[in-house]
Amino acid sequence: MLDEVLPEFTTFLKAERDVSEHTLRAYLGDLRDLSRYGTTVGLSGPAELDVHVLRAWLARQYAMGLSRATLARRTAAARTFTRWLYRRGVLPSDPGPLLGTPKRTRDLPTVLAQDDADRLLDEMDATGPIGLRDLAILEVLYGTGMRVSELCGLDVDDIDTARNTVRVFGKGGKERTVPLGEPALRALGDWMRAGRPSVVTEASGPALFLGVRGGRLHATSARRIVHTRIAEVGEMPDLAPHGLRHSAATHLLEGGADLRSVQEILGHASLQTTQLYTHVSVERLKQVHRQAHPRGAAD
Known part of the structure; x- marks a missing residue:
């Protein structure tokens, strides 16, 4: 029709x-x-x-x-x-x-505990070019909270090592600048110096992250990398790249970041979307209170 x-x-x-x-x-x-x-x-x-x-x-x-x-x-x-x-x-x-719009239920996203995030990135096998690439991928995803499509769209020149930032093109082609922490910068430097030259080809172009054949890394491959690396470390929730984005946002708020700053880092068009993570943080606090406070547990 x-x-x-x-x-x-x-x-x-x-x-x-x-x-x-x-x-x-x-x-x-x-x-x-x-x-x-x-x-x-x-x-x-x-x-x-x-x-x-x-x-x-x-x-x-x-x-x-x-x-x-x-x-x-x-x-x-x-x-x-x-x-x-x-x-x-x-x-x-x-x-x-x-037309009426069905009210969407917003389930709280699964996130890593901060200790699990540290363990994942500290215990990953980062040997060889692919290991260096995978560590850089996870460090950037967790360190910046960017979407997997944004990660795969990064070019080499998007990394500004002088300012410790990365230029990200989000939904609708909107550009934003996101800070990079020292671990992410260090992992990126190792990948650029000792990993990328081993897989780069004439067809690679300016792509920052490459597949094993030298082409720009595809989002499907990046998702598989995240699942595989989390499974290798073990004893933590199986998360997709978006789970690392959720984790980054939650840990920023738990560390004292304000909502507006987190909104800018994540590239949310609406503050209402960012507010979801305040509920995640409150739930985490309630869980800690129940476990640690002498009168926190229900009778």
Whole structure:
């Protein structure tokens, strides 16, 4: 039902909205599902979309047991799409604002204890070029709290050793400068001096982190590296790179950093997103209180 307009809508998302590849894939998948649903109920094209069809589609997703987060994203995809259709004159009015948004439940993220983070980085096997690379990856992820996509997009010139900072390009191409601690700088220096030259090729370009064949490291490979290295050290939660980002934010707040500073470091567009980590810190404090205080445990 939507095959004729989806390519143009894809161009709009890329060129005007500058959405990430992850968001692009998700939105297009959502709209293909809407297209299939529209076909089953007899719609012949996007001009026949209205609020009743969209609500019925979302209700069907709910009945299938989709999570609140997925329903919220599909609602957002439908709203973006119908607004675009309305502005192009395909729809006489925009039904998107009439859709309710499912309230997302925000589960507290799993984070490493500070002792576990230290143990992970101190006990990792960092021998050989790949070991040096992997240590630098984990030091940078935990030390800066950057996203894995941001890490894989780093170029050599993004590291400013004179100022102890790294230039990061986040969502929507927004640039920010993030401090680098001494352990991360030291690991990066070892990788650049004794690791990267061993795997670099003519096709490597300016990429900071490289795969075993010399190409820019892919996010999938970076996630596998984090899982593998955590498993090798053992006796700690299995985290993805985003878990190291959660850990960095939580430990910053536990160390006394203010919310605005953490927001800038993480590259959050909204302070509300950063506030999630205050709840993590409070839960950690409550756990410590229950374990350590003579009247902390419940009867």
